Amino acid sequence: MKVRLIPRLDIKGPNLVKGIHFEGLRVLGKPEDFARDYYEHGADELIYMDAVASLYGRNSLLDIVERTSREIFIPLTVGGGLRSLDDIRSALRAGADKVSINTAAIARPELIREASRTFGASTIVVSIEANQRSDGSYEAYVNYGRDSTGVDAFEWAIRAAELGAGELMVTSVNREGTGKGFDVDLTRRIAASVPIPVIAGGGAGSAAHVHDVVAQGGVNAVAIASLLHYNSMRRFQEANHDATSEGNVEFLRRGTASKRFEDTSIDALKTYLTRYGIECRHRPEAIAHVE
Amino acid sequence: MSNENSHQVAIVDYGMGNLYSVKHACQHVGLRAVITSSAEEILAARAVILPGVGAYRDAMETLSRLDLASVIRDVAASARLLVGICLGMQLLMSESEEYGRHEGLGIVPGRVLKLPDREHGQPVKVPHIGWTGIHRPPAQPTSTDPWHGSFLDDVAEGEPMYFVHSYFVKPERADVVLSTSSYGDESFCSSLTRGNVMACQFHPERSGPAGLHVYRNLAQLISSESKEKLSE
Numbered sequence: 001m002k003v004r005l006i007p008r009l010d011i012k013g014p015n016l017v018k019g020i021h022f023e024g025l026r027v028l029g030k031p032e033d034f035a036r037d038y039y040e041h042g043a044d045e046l047i048y049m050d051a052v053a054s055l056y057g058r059n060s061l062l063d064i065v066e067r068t069s070r071e072i073f074i075p076l077t078v079g080g081g082l083r084s085l086d087d088i089r090s091a092l093r094a095g096a097d098k099v100s101i102n103t104a105a106i107a108r109p110e111l112i113r114e115a116s117r118t119f120g121a122s123t124i125v126v127s128i129e130a131n132q133r134s135d136g137s138y139e140a141y142v143n144y145g146r147d148s149t150g151v152d153a154f155e156w157a158i159r160a161a162e163l164g165a166g167e168l169m170v171t172s173v174n175r176e177g178t179g180k181g182f183d184v185d186l187t188r189r190i191a192a193s194v195p196i197p198v199i200a201g202g203g204a205g206s207a208a209h210v211h212d213v214v215a216q217g218g219v220n221a222v223a224i225a226s227l228l229h230y231n232s233m234r235r236f237q238e239a240n241h242d243a244t245s246e247g248n249v250e251f252l253r254r255g256t257a258s259k260r261f262e263d264t265s266i267d268a269l270k271t272y273l274t275r276y277g278i279e280c281r282h283r284p285e286a287i288a289h290v291e
Numbered sequence: 292m293s294n295e296n297s298h299q300v301a302i303v304d305y306g307m308g309n310l311y312s313v314k315h316a317c318q319h320v321g322l323r324a325v326i327t328s329s330a331e332e333i334l335a336a337r338a339v340i341l342p343g344v345g346a347y348r349d350a351m352e353t354l355s356r357l358d359l360a361s362v363i364r365d366v367a368a369s370a371r372l373l374v375g376i377c378l379g380m381q382l383l384m385s386e387s388e389e390y391g392r393h394e395g396l397g398i399v400p401g402r403v404l405k406l407p408d409r410e411h412g413q414p415v416k417v418p419h420i421g422w423t424g425i426h427r428p429p430a431q432p433t434s435t436d437p438w439h440g441s442f443l444d445d446v447a448e449g450e451p452m453y454f455v456h457s458y459f460v461k462p463e464r465a466d467v468v469l470s471t472s473s474y475g476d477e478s479f480c481s482s483l484t485r486g487n488v489m490a491c492q493f494h495p496e497r498s499g500p501a502g503l504h505v506y507r508n509l510a511q512l513i514s515s516e517s518k519e520k521l522s523e
Contacts (some may be wrong), residue, residue: 001415001474002422002451039499043420070315075453075497095311097455097497120345120378122308122418122455166418166455195408197416220416281422281451281500 002279003214004044004221005229005266008201009034011061011080012051018226022129022145025051027231029236035068037232039173041266042283045075047100047169047223051144053081062094069095077125080144088115092123100169102127103142106149106156109163115162125199126165128153130186131173140184145173154189161194168194169223171201177226179205179260187217199223206262207272214278224269227261299513300324301336303363305353307345307378316496320506322513330362338513341356343378344455347389347403350378351396360396365397367488372512374442375490377456380483383461383490399485407475422451423495425470425481425493441469441484442491442508449499452481452493459492466477 009031010017016034017025028034035046048068050061065078078091078098088099099119105112111269116124129141130153138153157168171191172183182203192200200213201223210222270280300322300391302313317324317340324340325332331340341363343350354360366373369382375383384395387403395403408417426449427437438444454472459479462468469489472481482491495502 004421051322069312070318073312073316073319073439073497073503075455075494092309093311095315097309097494117346117349121457122420123344141439167420195414195416196418196422220421 002221002281003219003273004199005210005269005280006045006047006077006199006221006223007038007043007266008047008048008049008223008225009229010051010225011064013060014064016229017051017103018177018229019051019242021173022051022176028233031064032067033236034229034232035072037103037235038228038266039072039074042270042281043074043266044221044281046072047079048096049100050078050080058152062090064092065094065096070126079127084111085114085118088119088123092119098123098125098166100125100127102129105160106140106142106151109159112160112163116166120166120204121164124165125167125169126160127169127171128157128160128190129171129173130183132183132186141173145171145176153186154193157190158193161196162214165196167197167199167221168234169199169201171223172203172220175203176201178203179226181205181209182213182217182222184213184217187213187219191218197221201225205260207264208267210269211273211276211278215276223258227264228266230261231264298323298325298332298335299337300340301333301338302326302340302342303333303345303359303379304328305350305359307343307350307353309344310342312494312496313340313342313376316503316506319503322506322510328357328359333359333362333366336371337516338372338374338375338509339363340376341379341382342376343382345378347387347395347458348377348391348393350382353392354382354396363396364398365473367396370487370516372509372516373398373488374509375488376382376496377492377494380490380492381458381460383488384462388456391507398488399460399462399467399483399490400464401460403458403460406459406479407419407477410475417456417475418455419474420455421453422498423454423472423474423481423493424449424451425472428465428468428471437469440514442489442505443469443482444508444511446501446504452491452495452498452502454481454493460490466515476489479483 016031075097077098078096083104140151197220199221202218204227467481495505
């Protein structure tokens with residue numbers, strides 16, 4: 001089975017943002033520009049995550065989803081603030097192929113069963129934001145990695161699968177945005193305990209990190225944010241791409257943001273994985289910008 | 292020639308799956324498409340796409356409740372193209388074993404079975420989610436390329452397409468199988484064609500440039516079919 005590389009785009013208002021441990025969000029640019037770039041460079045899927053919807057109960061993301069879905073012909077998962085079957089239906093109607101739920105599912109686990117029955121299990125991704133406590137155990141966090149729940153992440157993973165989730169996306173809060181590598185132990189334990197595919201997230205800083213979480217973590221897909229975003233952003237800047245005026249853009253000018261992240265691209269990551277025996281989908285050389 | 296105002300493609304809306312990505316892919320290749328549950332619109336279109344993601348029984352119940360099951364059978368019996376995608380492909384079959392036994396549309400004789408969760412004794416994840424190659428079926432008695440002139444015309448052998456499913460179709464007749472793909476211990480039928488009916492388990496609208504090529508082939512088939520009608 002080919003491993004899937006999935007750029008994860010965290011969105012606040014009209015902007016692509018990125019933080020560390022889900023905090024200190026920086027504006028990187030327009031999500032549509034990054035989405036198009038990733039599609040043309042062989043991304044296997046995309047994830048759009050609304051960084052603020054859970055907190056404020058709004059869905060500003062759907063316009064961006066609608067525009068993206070018209071020009072990006074790979075699967076698009078949308079999450080962040082989806083609370084009900086109606087919210088999920090709106091996301092699907094805007095052009096999402098799958099939805100990711102976390103906060104609302106922990107508050108009311110039956111939502112997973114209902115959503116899975118209504119829209120098909122494979123449409124429902126349960127996102128688990130796992131925070132490691134000082135005693136080594138893992139707790140599921142909600143509201144974009146901000147709030148603790150007291151729920152054990154491993155028990156929740158098994159429960160979510162039993163309730164009908166089609167996939168799990170497991171993000172290490174401790175590693176998120178750090179570029180220090182995935183929490184391989186966390187993903188391996190969860191991947192081994194559920195019969196459904198697992199997407200690893202949080203920590204990618206190099207091709208070797210991606211390799212390790214696939215080879216040792218036993219996951220079927222990898223969500224990658226900063227590692228790809230900072231590289232794309234540099235390419236955009238070289239091409240004189242318009243920087244956005246909203247939010248924290250000062251760091252772009254200082255040029256210090258990408259030190260924790262290797263120079264790479266989706267193609268380069270896939271070439272690396274393939275060299276080490278991990279099967280990937282390689283884009284045809286002839287992929288055209290008109291596509 | 293059919294009415295200029297009528298839609299070339301009717302995408303059957305029965306409340307299941309991402310109809311919008313299907314519509315966007317149609318538009319991308321220049322097809323006028325409408326998402327509809329109106330029998331009139333479906334019967335007026337030159338081609339009908341039956342998409343779908345979700346539970347088999349619910350889908351069949353909804354199609355029956357909307358009086359669309361017979362409409363789709365009518366399309367199959369006509370000369371117009373009927374394209375089943377994912378669950379839409381499975382619904383074309385005679386019956387499914389998804390959570391019990393459920394009757395399908397019966398347009399293509401065959402059954403819908405659960406994907407294996409083992410490969411050489413090792414567990415594999417179900418649903419099958421991801422990019423998997425499609426291959427020509429084992430050698431045919433004729434030397435002609437089975438993909439030539441089909442919606443897979445000019446698609447590369449082994450091209451990865453995007454799949455999301457827990458069940459697969461097993462047609463009674465091997466000669467309807469257009470492509471096979473492997474998951475776990477199973478080599479399954481990933482697309483089929485029989486006359487004006489064609490179907491695929493993968494999602495061409497979500498399979499990148501290769502998938503859009505499938506839509507371009509469909510557009511080609513639709514336009515050549517209407518030319519044939521003109522010359523009659």
